[in-house]
Amino acid sequence: MNQPLMLTAAQKAGPKVTIAVGAVILAVLLALPLLSLLPAESAFHVSAYTLTLVGKILCYAIVALALDLVWGYAGMLSLGHGLFFALGGYAMGMYLMRQAAGSELPAFMTFLSWTELPWYWVGTEHFLWALCLVVLAPGLLALVFGFFAFRSRIKGVYFSIMTQALTFAGMLLFFRNETGFGGNNGFTNFRSILGFGITEPGTRAVLFLATVLLLVGSLFIGWRLARSKFGRVLTALRDAENRLMFCGYDPRGFKLFVWVLSAVLCGLAGALYVPQVGIINPSEMSPTNSIEAAVWVALGGRGTLIGPLLGAGVVNGMKSWFTVAFPEYWLFFLGALFIIVTLYLPKGIIGLLKKRGEQ
Amino acid sequence: MRVTATDQFMLEPIIEPNRDQGTSRDAIGLGQAAGKGLNTRHGTILTLEDISVSFDGFKALNDLNLYIGVGELRCIIGPNGAGKTTLMDVITGKTRPSHGKAWFGETLDLTRMSEVQIAQAGIGRKFQKPTVFEALSVFENLELAQKTDKSVWASLRARLGGEQKDRIEEVLDTIRLSASAQRPAGLLSHGQKQFLEIGMLLMQDPQLLLLDEPVAGMTDAETEFTAELFKRLAGKHSLMVVEHDMGFVGSIADHVTVLHQGSVLAEGSLEQVQENERVIEVYLGR
Numbered sequence: 001m002n003q004p005l006m007l008t009a010a011q012k013a014g015p016k017v018t019i020a021v022g023a024v025i026l027a028v029l030l031a032l033p034l035l036s037l038l039p040a041e042s043a044f045h046v047s048a049y050t051l052t053l054v055g056k057i058l059c060y061a062i063v064a065l066a067l068d069l070v071w072g073y074a075g076m077l078s079l080g081h082g083l084f085f086a087l088g089g090y091a092m093g094m095y096l097m098r099q100a101a102g103s104e105l106p107a108f109m110t111f112l113s114w115t116e117l118p119w120y121w122v123g124t125e126h127f128l129w130a131l132c133l134v135v136l137a138p139g140l141l142a143l144v145f146g147f148f149a150f151r152s153r154i155k156g157v158y159f160s161i162m163t164q165a166l167t168f169a170g171m172l173l174f175f176r177n178e179t180g181f182g183g184n185n186g187f188t189n190f191r192s193i194l195g196f197g198i199t200e201p202g203t204r205a206v207l208f209l210a211t212v213l214l215l216v217g218s219l220f221i222g223w224r225l226a227r228s229k230f231g232r233v234l235t236a237l238r239d240a241e242n243r244l245m246f247c248g249y250d251p252r253g254f255k256l257f258v259w260v261l262s263a264v265l266c267g268l269a270g271a272l273y274v275p276q277v278g279i280i281n282p283s284e285m286s287p288t289n290s291i292e293a294a295v296w297v298a299l300g301g302r303g304t305l306i307g308p309l310l311g312a313g314v315v316n317g318m319k320s321w322f323t324v325a326f327p328e329y330w331l332f333f334l335g336a337l338f339i340i341v342t343l344y345l346p347k348g349i350i351g352l353l354k355k356r357g358e359q
Numbered sequence: 360m361r362v363t364a365t366d367q368f369m370l371e372p373i374i375e376p377n378r379d380q381g382t383s384r385d386a387i388g389l390g391q392a393a394g395k396g397l398n399t400r401h402g403t404i405l406t407l408e409d410i411s412v413s414f415d416g417f418k419a420l421n422d423l424n425l426y427i428g429v430g431e432l433r434c435i436i437g438p439n440g441a442g443k444t445t446l447m448d449v450i451t452g453k454t455r456p457s458h459g460k461a462w463f464g465e466t467l468d469l470t471r472m473s474e475v476q477i478a479q480a481g482i483g484r485k486f487q488k489p490t491v492f493e494a495l496s497v498f499e500n501l502e503l504a505q506k507t508d509k510s511v512w513a514s515l516r517a518r519l520g521g522e523q524k525d526r527i528e529e530v531l532d533t534i535r536l537s538a539s540a541q542r543p544a545g546l547l548s549h550g551q552k553q554f555l556e557i558g559m560l561l562m563q564d565p566q567l568l569l570l571d572e573p574v575a576g577m578t579d580a581e582t583e584f585t586a587e588l589f590k591r592l593a594g595k596h597s598l599m600v601v602e603h604d605m606g607f608v609g610s611i612a613d614h615v616t617v618l619h620q621g622s623v624l625a626e627g628s629l630e631q632v633q634e635n636e637r638v639i640e641v642y643l644g645r
Contacts, residue, residue, distance in 0.1 A: 235494050
């Protein structure tokens, strides 16, 4: 991997090179879907597998960035961000299931011998309403949960445990067939999106591009936030909440804003993940998924914008290699990685690079 | 206008003492109209009456009465556990008294306001342990403390104006941290952090400053400078200083209150207090 080396160089050479490296990575990401459209014989052809894999990792990178906004900047470790991701995914999945079923009921409902759609499925055949749900479902849940959690001044490890419990409760709820989301099988066998075949190279390329755009957009939002006074208030909140209150700021509004924003970004990432990967089921809400997201952020470097992206890329890149080469050992490796980061790399890869850069 | 803490989330009124031109009694023609600013018609900025606080039966404050005048510099002394920090907690809304009255000026009932409302109304507090935003630069620390609209939306759109920058530079100069303006506050020495926190209070421009052991960990020169600073502030602001260092108290205070077991034991000038038999007994020690 020569990416970290390039980044080290970037740290040494200042912002110009950083921008150049960023531009190169962006250009490669934009070129990938175009290359995937080349005929299979071409030397530059990118396989559908590679494109899907990278697209998936980009979705995870958005989750990592969203989690970093609440953890790295505002100091609230959420161990339940997988829930928001899955909710966005399910909202998009509902639309995809309706597309696949046409005028019929989705297949899993027929199996349950249901005769009509549950009320919350109404309107999901419209793409725009599905998009609204992608934002509203995680957004409203985060708003309600955050409202009560921050009003009760739940902080630190208690907050983490509650978010973990929330995603676990979500998983149990979605496992039930009666909930109306396909039980433990979830949604799969998608056919088309907006009338285009979901496995067609063109559709894949567009979905991939949309993911890149969302990532760039999230980065831009994160960058603007981090540079604004709002970002400084978040940092202050993380380091000395009492001081901030006695300065006359109400921490609850600040926390709630960044919390809901983060949840919505996760939901959007989930919505792009599902059509690319082709399946969504309740295991996406399992606590381990959310914890893994925290590992990405910790490994990459908390409180930076690039760190979480790097962390998500490195861990997931290794994961797809490991699970092929030594499938039994992946979880051990992940655990070891987390311990090493906690003990020796408190500021993650970015911290390491910065240190190198300064020497 | 009596402002009460509402349950409505994020909709708590931002109190603007300057806009509150003597409503309530004045509005119906009783008493003279108060001028601009906090209504301090009777010359007291802080009125505490019969304040009691108990933690699991232990009375941290016991029917405490305390009045602080406008522009006064008051020192509070007392042995450990006398209730000095609890007193500050009550004034800033961190602890609710089990009974008693706490008024800021004539019109603001502190027992019914949230911590944030109290801070916005014009009471600033310095903690015992210097508390600054360590990851932010000294300049940014002052920027956050600055008196301005502190809502979420305002913070998202805030830009520093020239006047605000000048004010920050001025305070940096006052607390002698101009050279360290861009350093992270976490890298400052203990004494410098104390000054930064005082600087943050100045930026807030509160009418009443509560200072919990402001010279702890300062060198003699720094202590002397702090004393000068406080004397300059008194008059424009009201100060309430909790301090153990008798030398420091002697150099700044015109009025000293001695707390003991949660109530006021003696009040007066430092000499008077030091001559008081009961004070000698419990505090100055035999």
